[in-house]
Amino acid sequence: MTGTGDPTSDDGALDAAFAETVRRTGASIGALYLLAPDQRLLCLDVLCGVPIEFAAPWARVPLASPAPVADAVREDRLVWVGSQDEMVRSYPRTAVVLPYPLALVAAPVTGVRPRGALLLMWPATRPPCMTQRERGNITSSCRRLARLLEEAAERTGSPARREQPRVVTVAADRRSAITDPAVADFVERLPGGSCALDLEGRFTYVSSGACELLGCEEGRLLGTQPWQSLRWLDDPTYEDGYRAALISREPVSFTARRPPDQWLDIHLYPDASGISVRIIPTGGPAPPSPAPRRSTRTATPARGGQLYQLTHLAAALTEVVGVQDVVDLVADQIMPAYGAQGLVMSTADAGRLRITGHRGYAADTIRRLDGLPLDTAFTPARP
Template sequence: MHPSPDRTTAADGDPSVAGARPDAAGQVADLRRRLTALQHQYETERLRWELAKEAGEVGTFDFEPATGLLLWDEQLQRMFGYDPATFDQSLDAFTARVHPDDERWHADALQASVDTMGEYDVEYRIVLPDGETRWIHARGRHLPGPDGRTDHLIGAAYDTTGEREASTRVTRVLEAMPAGFYSLDREWRFTHVNAEAERLLGQSRDELLGKVLWKVFPATIGSVFEESYRKAVDAGEPVAFDAYYPAPLDGWYELRAWPTPDGLSVYFLEVTERRKAQERAERSTYQLAILAQVSAELAGTLDTVVATARLPRLVVPALADFCVMTVIGADGAPRDVGSWHVDPSTRPLLERYREVRLDAMPMTAPVARALHTGEAATFRGDDVLSVLPEGPARELLALLAPETEVALPLRARGRTVGLLTLFYAPGHAPSADDVTVAQEVADRAGLALDNARLFSAQQQLAEGLQRSMLTDPPEPDHAEIAVRYLPAAEAARVGGDWYDAFLQPGGTTMLVIGDVVGHDTEAAAAMGQLRSLLRGIATYSDAPPVEVLRGLDASMATLRVGTLATAAVARFEQTPEEVGRGITRMRWANAGHLPPLVINPDGSVAELAPWVGDLMLGVDPTTTRHESVVTLDRGATVLLYTDGLVERRDADLDQGLLRLRTALTELSGLPLDELLDELIERLVQGRPDDDVALVAVRLHRQDRPRPAEAGPNIVPPTVPPDPAGT
């Protein structure tokens, strides 16, 4: 037989395949190539594994539980301090190196892993022959045998001593921190808790580790805690915030949280005391501001009752939900003068209650007892309702529904001058600080009220004394004289302004206006001296104005009256011929005072000219003084006044004089008394910055009877019945 074309001979190929089919030989060659490639790949992978083990210092093991045979690679043998040449490959060799404290639990863990074919993942200590202790982390997988039980445990181990030491150092630092620290994994479970965190959180780490934050501390859900923590994780940026956690912690905390690859780390401090101190400081500052406002309110006006009525607006809502201010009047009766409520819609209701409560309040009521005893009292709103009789007061209080009331007396100098009643809504119990500050408000208000009372009494006494020296003017025939004195609205109300009107022995009428420098009791006393001296000189000597001023200046020097003053003196004279002509001469002299003004019968106003303003009184008694004479028609009015009528802090004297002349022009047709009243109202609105003294004379026609509006004819008995002068 000849070989077939598709067969090869031994010479054509491998002798071992001589006589084989050509396609089988190709397959064998391909198989060889694949086997060679696999061997090369295996060697490459083995080399890479060995390099990886060496680089990572990882050793491998193969444990056969049935025989106790333990195969270690050289890396692992050296890790355990064995010589590969003498290592006996037994479990006993391994056990001999395990730390005594870890031997028992590790044996149990290994056996349990073998029995259950469960995970073998342990970290234990070994002791090397030189006594050095190292940490080893081992992990392995089970290979089951035919019976389904562990046939081999194959795994790897590496030395974690360095990691342990670094972790230990970190742990020591965290444990020594005076601040709380905990870490959370990505499932929000606690993975680390330091000692301070245990103390601050009130739970041990055994109670916290592995637990979910939101479950252990449910109040964090929906709070700034959850919002901030999730923001840090989502944004990958640290967050810092202060927050309050309710009971059982019941504290304020300062927190810093930052994301980590494993989850979130949180550092926190309890700042409850700091927060309370800050709140106390802020509250103290606020309370001091309230007291400052109260002082400013009370000091800003002499009408202390009005100022006190506004105090409730400062007290509410800072110290109470609403309040009522009570003042004891001069008659000894209490009167509610002010109230305020934190709710604007309830203020009318409180106002109505304020109007009726005292009339309905029996003496057994706590408020009435506080007023009577002058002792502070705290009581329930129901206590007041129980003693109020049926009626509007009780109904209104029931609607206001205060849970607590505090009555604080306004005390000053051993007496009660009022009451501050604070009201608190349910759930708003008054704090000790609130009551203390409110009592300070009450004390300041009480002192201000008592000061006002004393000031008013002194003021009335001094003003009465001063007015007693400003006597009523005479009423000579056909000459109507009117006077006004208005003390300053603020500052000292006792001053040195004065007016005078009298008849000289010859029957002439003399008007005087004067102003002693100063505003105090000394100025008032000096005014009394000067006025008396001038009166004595003028009424005894019948001297003209210039001689009266000269004599007064000389008397001041002789009597050593150490004061300065301005004065203007005007005398009205007539001869029988002038009576027939219907004219009057006014002779006048001026010692530094403002000149008189004349309202002519036609209503025009003129300032007397020439204005000779000689030196004021009390400077030089030898100075030369001058006198002027002006002729007046019957029907004219002459006005002498002090500078309080025209001087203002916000305007110069010329503007004041212009206002005065304008007002006189407009008011010229009024009766004399009405003219002076309206003049004061227009120029000073009844509240002058300085004392105001006025004296005016209106010369009525002598060819007719004395007009009724001029009043009766009143002259001293020593004056001739029909004097030539006016």
């Protein structure tokens, strides 16, 4: 049955149930995946605990891939990974994308039929095993999510497919901002500098000491991400420090150089609402590790998430044996993520394109394409 139900209302009920699940389980990060109409792909629909760009490497997960959420749906079972070591052993590709100490569970969201998967993550400080009560809570939450999805499908035909996942907040931050003069004075008296970042990595507070050490006025920092407003922090190494703190929920420290020669120790202290930052001038000589290379190039540096996507693909390719393995990998795990319907792989041989593998094309089309000159305008997209 289809109807004219309000998708916004359906999203609100689903988001509330999802947020309540994350809050009740004490997870630091949560994600809800929905099956695509072709049943070949899991698409991230709702997220909490990290920015959208952090989830890019695992926003679209082919159902055939060896990943916790894919296994949970494909095998209709709860998948528990209690440590980073277990992640490396059981899911090496996922460990490449999430190289941080953590524990996670992936559970199928199934009603009358499979709907998707729920992914929850905790810091590595939690116990390495799940209790029966935790399993029961997660299973009942998944049933509730499945019921909401099926009710929405009955009213509207099918859940709306979004280009970007929705980000929800588990609970409103009840702590007041630093508006009390006594509190502000306390922070200002601390040596070095103090900052606060929200879950998106944006400055929400900067002390005068931090402004002095960072060499930038408060007004130019507030509302920006450090790697946007401070060019010398625009390096994947520093961004990954923030990423590690946010995902692992453990303190992270690194040393950065503010040009020309000011070395700073930067300490990140994360929790569910954001990250507190302490900045202290390095007292000793410059550390032995080299500073990020300074360059006059104008190209935008690769973001940390883009590098993780590349390493994830590289990890997958290390498992292939022959040409057909490469074709199968791309067809089963990369094509669905981009919505591609056909694939042709060719090599250059004596001035011609020789097809080494394909998927989604008729045999007569492949015969017409095989052996074309390198300078041909005749392509698989325009046969």
